[in-house]
């Protein structure tokens with residue numbers, strides 16, 4: 183059984199959030215129009231200052247899915263929200279009734295999904311720069327993206343793998359899928375069932391499941407169907423027309439999940455006791471209360487008609503102009519840039535950790551004349567004043583790093599191995615030619631190794647970029663001046 187500190191506080195109803203809830207919205211644009219409705223109400227909640235939409239991704243293979251999201255974001259005057267596309271799978275609901283028309287009729291600037299960034303990269307980049315345990319994931323489609331995120335490797339955005347990055351940055355996952363408590367086949371779980379199983383078996387934060395039964399009778403968007411004028415100006419209205427939603431309104435599975443993610447239980451939901459959801463090879467789900475694995479499911483407490491009216495009221499709101507939007511002030515400004523002589527490079531992509539005593543950060547960086555410049559977009563800053571406050575360095579990563587100090591006629595590498603034994607330390611040029619063997623054998627502890635810029639034969643190297651391999655891993659890339 184996994185233990186979650188403070189989980190009961192987290193799950194308690196009627197929480198008044200002083201700060202907007204930071205969400206990443208993962209959705210299957212195409213198979214239903216309630217995804218469009220869910221994104222619409224999230225935008226309206228953002229206009230009220232209750233949520234901040236950090237990023238979103240599409241979990242279908244639909245080429246127009248991401249740009250349809252972008253069209254909705256443009257309509258709500260948040261055209262710059264990062265959007266990612268599913269990569270590597272071409273047959274997961276590639277067709278839909280509304281995406282192609284919305285994408286062509288309304289303003290968007292993404293184009294086809296093939297040209298849209300990989301959703302896993304988009305999520306990793308955003309997660310790397312936000313404060314710890316500050317993000318709520320909303321997954322209202324297939325589970326491919328979140329499962330792939332969990333299994334992602336360290337990259338230019340974070341030295342953490344996907345599991346550790348999610349553990350560090352995400353506080354809660356609200357997932358629309360499955361049927362509870364009886365179980366059965368449900369759309370979001372049964373497509374790509376192996377990804378569903380991976381998510382349910384491995385997600386490291388509390389997972390709140392909003393099952394089929396919660397939203398099926400909450401009917402919304404019926405008012406869009408008879409308003410031809412609105413369908414010309416509002417992509418949400420047109421999606422309900424083209425889907426087509428039934429005249430009594432469309433089921434609101436994804437709107438219900440989004441409502442919970444932002445407002446908690448409120449007077450709309452109650453929560454099951456903790457249990458464990460699973461799926462079989464066909465994606466049919468089951469629910470076991472005797473096992474505790476950090477899963478809970480929602481029950482609809484309010485009448486479906488009242489919930490539907492509340493959602494319809496949100497979808498009828500006119501988008502606020504940008505200057506009136508309370509969420510538009512970026513709480514993690516990109517102008518944060520620190521210059522420091524203490525630079526611990528982790529890989530050739532430039533991921534590094536830096537510290538100047540007051541601040542520290544992890545992210546992509548550039549080494550120039552012995553100083554380390556960290557790319558601002560990868561820094562977690564907790565205020566808007568321009569002063570940076572960074573997440574703490576992880577000591578074990580720092581210990582394994584190499585410090586580079588560059589002088590005019592020599593370079594000093596400071597290495598702090600965590601294990602006793604030989605240290606292979608070799609300099610290569612970018613063509614892969616070995617330049618100098620600096621290896622040594624010794625105990626743990628800080629060791630400084632000086633290189634005078636000469637090859638094994640004693641000739642001076644030309645100016646340029648070189649690589650330092652330590653124990654078969656490229657630990658730093660540096661410039662001989």
Ligand SMILES: [Ca+2]
Nearest residue numbers: 210217322323
């Ligand atoms: Ca959906």
